Amino acid sequence: MSGVTILAIESSCDETSAAVIEDGSLLSNIVFSQIDIHTKYGGVVPEIASRSHLEKVTAVTDEALDKAGKTLEDLSAVAVTCGPGLVGALLVGVSYAKALSYSLGCRLIGVNHMRGHIGAAFLAGAQPPCLTLVVSGGHTMIVRVDSYSDFTLLGSTRDDAAGEVFDKVARVVGLGYPGGPKLDKAADGGNEDYLVLPRAMLNEDNYDFSFSGIKSAVLNHINAAKMKNEPIDVPGVCASFRKCVCDILVGKTIRAAKNEGLNRIAVCGGVACNSLLRKMLIEACDQNGYDLTIPDASLCSDNAGMIAVSAYHQYLAGDFASLDLNASPSLSL
């Protein structure tokens, strides 16, 4: 099928984004990040995020169309992230996309945000069948991908997401928000053996994760040090913590690939930007002879480009939404 042009909208958390894809090629991907708005609150404030999405959604749409050299009238469909995410934030995109598609008389496509992250891996060249580690501020999951639409969840976190514990530990050691990138930088040069942390669930016979115990171990160490007025080795704490989380993520991913008989691995989601995770995965895949795909950083954090890729495959499969499409904050894969 050719001549399929789709506008995709993403507003599930703190990025307002619009992208245009034509016949599977991404023509534009405009992201307005709200990080500066939320920094002074130490994290994403849902009501502020929702207000900001409404202020930016038409502007990112116009810019995405302009950059793609398209007009609204060229669109075959409007796609939108319908979950999972913050309900108020999702509703802005969903309400807008529904009205826009209605006004244009074109198709509407509701996209699962987590499937969108996997879409980013397709865009970066990953081909099914492959094993995918989706790791972000809201989710940590290992997914078997058999085709562009056939995904099987093999395991996920039982408590905190990996990105979430990065943010929390960063906040406690005083690095501020967003914690993931700052912790990654602070960990460089730190002693990875400074803290002995539990590799939770690493050797259990499943693909689930648990990060809250590791987080507590770090917090306990810091609190104890504060009580005794001892200095805290911030690079050491960050390095030990980062190494622990990456050991678990990489260990479980490689084991899943082996057990599932897959020799292609893709990593996506915001934590895929973590420098140690990238390095360790590259080494592990080299050792095992696996192909590894990690999208560019701009496609790992939330963006509408990845939603557009998923939407394109849904379009080809005839998977459309109706006007009662609603936001689904806890939509599963």
Add this chain to the structure above:
Amino acid sequence: MKILAIDTSTIAASAAVMDENKLCGEFMTDLKLKHSEKLMFLIDGLLDNLRMNINDIDAFACGRGPGSFTGLRIAAAAVKGLAQPGNKPIIGVSSLAACAYAQISRENEFIIPIFDAQREEVYTGIYAHDRTGFSCITPDCIRNAEEYFTTLEERGGKYVFCGDGVLKYMERIKIQLGEKAAFSGNELLMPRASMVASLALQQYEKGQYDDYGTFMPEYIRGTDAQVFIKK
């Protein structure tokens, strides 16, 4: 000029089409929320009944608040999406004014729309209608309910109350204001898209409208996080 108006500022949702001064049709539901699922069907069903198409609409009107933050955004995001193709005007109308406008037959009484803002607060304004027309006496604001009713008593005059706040505060208003207070009938209690459309037409003639980029809800209340930081 055909105007499509919508309002989802309270638990009621409505859509109306006006052609110049004629109300062509209006759909209204007062269910427990679900605005996100229902709103487009409300619009589509209305247009379909009127044998109209969305392309027949020249301008959009929207109850801009105050009211439920989420409700305001659902309507605002929808109206932006509807207006963007063809860059049609969006006329934002106070949802309190729209609620008050249903009471304009009540002369010699101040019209007091009150929307429940939770935490013992109400969104409100003071409106009136006389030979010169419908006017806003006190702009939309948020007030502690108890203090507000006391202020109204001290202010003097007779009042007619409307809005979903009536459901919550009627007894307290009766105690405070006694004979000075009257209440809207249930059928006109909630803000209606037809009233939004009527006021929108007047505002449009005065050049008071936005486009899909500039139109925003009027929340009145800041977010808790913003209030916390200020403290």
